[in-house]
Each structure stands twice: as structure tokens, then as C-alpha cells.
Amino acid sequence: MARARTVYECENCGAQAPKWSGQCMDCGAWNTLSEAVIAPAATPASARAAKGRGSAQYAGASSGVVNLSDVRGREAARTGTGLGELDRVLGGGLVAGSAVLIGGDPGIGKSTLLLQACARLAREEGVLYVTGEESLEQVRLRAERLEVGETSLRLVAETCVERIIATAETEKPRVLIVDSIQTIFSEAVQSAPGAVGQLRESAAQLVRFAKQTGTAVFLVGHVTKEGVIAGPRVLEHMVDTVLYFENDAGSRYRVIRAVKNRFGAVNELGVFAMDDVGLKEVRNPSAIFLSGHQSDVSGSAVMVAREGSRPLLVEVQALVDATQTHNPRRVALGLDQNRLSMLLAVMHRHGGIAMGDQDVFINVVGGLKVEETAADLPLLLAALSSFRDRPLPPGLVVFGEVGLSGEVRPVYNGEERLNEAAKHGFRQAIVPRANAPRKPPEGMAVTPVRRLSDAIDAILRD
DSSP: OOOOEEEEEETTTOOEESSOOSBOTTTOOBSOEEEEEEOOOOOHHHHHHHHHHHHHHTTTOOOSOOOGGGOOOOOOOEEOOSOHHHHHHHTSSEETTOEEEEEEOTTSSHHHHHHHHHHHHTTTSOEEEEESSSOHHHHHHHHHHTTOOSSOOEEEEOOBHHHHHHHHHHHOOSEEEEEOGGGOBOTTSBSOTTSHHHHHHHHHHHHHHHHHHTOEEEEEEEBOTTSSBSSOTHHHHHSSEEEEEEOOTTOSEEEEEEEEETTSOSSOEEEEEEETTEEEEOSOGGGTTOOOOSSOOTTEEEEEEEETTEEEEEEEEEEEEEOSSSSOOEEEESSOHHHHHHHHHHHHHHHOOOOTTEEEEEEEGGGOOOOSGGGHHHHHHHHHHHHHTOOOOTTEEEOOEEOTTSBEEOOTTHHHHHHHHHHTTOOEEEEEGGGOOSSOOTTOEEEEESBHHHHHHHHHHO
């Protein structure tokens, strides 16, 4: 009989190597190889038996080739979780048979969010909560603190994926929560829980169970210090939806973001506030991303960011000060630091404003990360406001992309951004000329600009 052998698997890409090395030869990641034990290959008889079981499990799935036009699609039915912000990032609710991976730092509120959601779901749907990290008593204490203790939610403390699936087949829940995938192991893999092979095999069995039975499965995952879900990236490829739970250090607000969704839009954003009785939805997130100064201050510009299907008012703050060192600092929190350096060079070349001997610090209020280029123009105008120590006009909103030749390029959904700003009382706007509406929102004066110099002149002229 063949013996088990030891290999080293990359936690980033899952590649295998016969011996340990500091760098993965496939993906180039450093210090990601971990030891794993590979079970001997199955005999031909057991392989045929497994193949037969697999064929039975996937009964009803056609292996024939058909024309795309002959396939009759149907809209996926969705079930609301009772939390509107969570439904938003899921694309409108839970889809039967979907697998959702939610990751976040320890203690950020992943278990709290799912316990609140499944307690509401349990009123109408069968829900099974599998805890691999906590005892049943600990889950009960959390439920009492969240004031959801008196529900028909079913609990089980288990870490073996085969026993979890057997229990789920008996209970027949509509929703299955596994907290967390790093604690789950499979008896078919000879390695410790949390190893690459265990994560891949356990997740594969749970995803297969979801597809075969129509059960919606939530998998909770921890993140590494780099901010990505621990384990091989293949986990994110296997599931239908990947959600990241984030928050700014010391902030009571939590942001849940969809980075992958086969049943909805990506980059959707849900906002929650943590209090004594759990997470509460923030219906108007623009309010938390605006600092609400009592008087006009320099170095502050308000933009309308676009997160998924939701426009958000965000304040961009800048501090420009004479450098005390030979190398001026460029620091950006919530924005791309390399893009900041590039935009300051554009400001010098095409705007005539030199900040080469100044330290420039940029911050997005509320801990939000803005990745779209619509932040270019407000960033530069906030830096100019701080540099000249001159506040921008009150009630002004700005957005637009700035190119290397100094042109101000349009961004998508410009009219919707202006309407959102008008709803919050903003009465002035500086936007790319291509985004200027034929009929501005009532009570709002829109200044269209073609080049960065036009925007600077409009600010300095006021």
C-alpha cells in the first residue's frame, strides 16, 4: 500500500513543492509555503465508486452540448435577510444554493452580523448555525446581548465537514452558517485544520452541498495582516460571493463591501454602526463621511463618490505644510498614494502651483477607501485650499478625473451625483464639462470645466 507523502503548499495560490523554500515558484509570494500531508491515491475500484457517487449527486445536470439560445434562463429568487444593508451588498438578498464567503479582522463583527441576520431569517426559514470557534453557551450569551435569544435558530458545535453535512442533510435548513472555515477539517485530508489542503477540501464539500440541495451557505473567514482572506485564493474562486467587513481603527462604523458577486453588482457598500445591542444599519451613510464643520475651513473639499449603485458624499481633507526634511512627504489615507504624487506633478505643470517643497497629507473622512478617479479634482482643490489657506466656497461639491495633460475628464453617472448632492443641500458644483447637465438640479449652480487651470481659476476668482 502506498504511503502518505509530505509536500509544501502555497497558502496564496495552492501550488505544491517537494521541499520548502522561501518563495513560491508559481506566484512569487514569500513565506507562504506550509507543510501538508497528501494521502495515497485511491485504488481504481474506489475511484470508480467515487465517480459513481459523484454522478448520482449531480443527477439532472446535462453533459451534452447545447446552443446558448436554447438555454432558458430564469431570474434567481431571493430571500431577504432582514438587514437592508446586507441585502444590498448581496445584490438584493440571498439566492438559493449560493455560497457566500465573508471575511474581516477578528472582533470586527462578522459573527454578530450573521447571528442577527440568521435570527431574523429563522422566523420564516430553517437556519442551521455551525460554530467551530465558540461553545453553544457563548453563542447563547451573544444572542441574549443582541436581544435575539428567543428564536427557532438551530445550533451545532462541530468542526468535521463530513459530520456538518450529515447534520445539514438531516435538518434540511434553507440557510447554513459555518463559523469559521479556518476551524473546519475533512477526514479525507491528513493535515491540521486551517492548512491549505483542509481549507480547499472543506470549502469544496460545502459548496457542493449548497449547489446540490439549494441551501444558501455562509462561510466566515479570517483575514491576514495584509487584509486578504487567509488561505489559498482558490476559496474566493469557489464561492459565488465574497464580502469584506472593514472598519477604521477606533471607529464605531463598519463597512461591508462586495468584491465578487455572481448574482449582483460588485463594489456595493453596506454601512453599519456598532452599539451595545449589535450592529445597526446606517440609512444615510453620507452623513458619517462628512465632518460637519461649524465654520468654513481650508483644506476641505466634498465629492460624490460612487460605490456600486449608491452615490455617497465624501469629504476629502488636505494639509499642506512646509517640509522640515530634504524629502517632502506624500501621505494619502483612503486614496492611492502614487496617484497623489502624479496629480501634484500635474498641478505644477498645468496649474502653475508648485508644492515640491511642501509636505502633503490627504485623508478621506470616515475611513472610506475611494478607488475611483472622480476623486482627482477634489483632491487637488483641497490641497490648493490648504496651500493658500483659503476655504473653498460653502456648499460646493466637486468631482472629476484629471489627466496627465491637465484635462478634466468625465466620470460615469454625473447627473445622479449632482442630484444626490442637491438632496443634501449643496448649491454649487464644479464638474467636467462633459458631465454638465442640460438642466441642473433646482437651486444648484454648476460650473463646467475643461482643464485643471479652469477649475483653479474658478476657485481663486470666487
